[in-house]
Amino acid sequence: MTFPAQRLRRLRRTSALRRLAAETTLSVDDLVAPLFVREDISQPVPVTSMPGVVQHTTRTLRAEACRLVALGVPGVMVFGVPAHKDAEGSGAWDPAGVVGRGLAELRDEVGDELVVMADLCLDEFTDHGHCGVLASDGTVDNDATLERYGRVAVMQAAAGADVVAPSGMMDGQVAAIRAALDAEGFSQVAILAYAAKYASAAYGPFRHAVAVNLTGDRHAYQQDPRNRREAVDEVRLDIAEGADMVMVKPAMTSLDVIATLRPEVNVPLAAYHVSGEYSMIKAAAERGWVDGPAMALEHLTVLKRAGVNFVVTYFALEVAEALT
DSSP, X not given: OXXXXXXXXXXXXXXXXXXXXXXXXXXXXXXXXXXEEESSOSSOXXXXXXXXXXXXXXXXXXXXXXXXXXXXXXXXXXXXXXXXXXXXXXXXXXXTSHHHHHHHHXXXXXXXXXXXXXXXXXXXXXXXXXXXXBOTTSSXXXXXXXXXXXXXXXXXXXXXXXXXXXXXXXXXXXXXXHHHHHHTTOTTOEEEEEEEEBOOGGGHHHHHHTTOOOSSOSTTTSBOTTOSHHHHHHHHHHHHHTOSEEEEESSGGGHHHHHHHTTTOOSOEEEEEOHHHHHHHHHHHHTTSSOHHHHHHHHHHHHHHHTOSEXXXXXXXXXXXXXX
């Protein structure tokens, strides 16, 4: 006797059948690689909490970009690790700073073969580790921070960024950045807003990578992980202010948010598979507890299934190698 449920099993019988019936396909076109560029080093420095990830020199940053281009990866996201920090994070908008130089060298190296994105925040550049400048009472001054974000955006655009990606979760940040870019003739530069960014415990390895020593916490301006509807409001506001693309962060603990947002928005929707998510897979794989490459592919494919257009992931290069 043939049971109706056997139809499902019949389509799983071989690899070719499973590929033919697959609802979701992950490709290199879905990947954006985060890259760290650091001042005052002559060789790449491994990030000990993120196996396989390094802080690049500008020279090795260019070489890594070329490897990604050869594999067909369409985009990178650049983060800076400065030698000096101050209360304002002034290195973030310095054209001679590490990000300005890194972006300019990437643009010279890859031309338009790669979408060059720049994380736009102050936390890597402030001595207190917050995403904005502080008021006298120690809280983040939202409006004063917006003015600095405008300066950062203009510097990044002038250095060659195709996309600026504000990650600070300041109110009005997209509108302020769009106005600053347009006023300086950079209307062609797109904005990828970290529109739904949660105050997560999964960012620890990233903070090691960019040497952030945070004073206090960011719960007052990043989203509460207990809230989902709030994310929809945040995304709608950023799109209304002019965001060309929006991103959810972290990825795997936000699948419900991604699935909720997909029918809500008509702009490209991204997820950031963050450092803690990457490092958990790497650590478990090193101990032989999981098949690391298989789990990485599963995570990224599930994000596609939930509705994202692309994923910012530290697995970009090795997954691209596996897919090509």
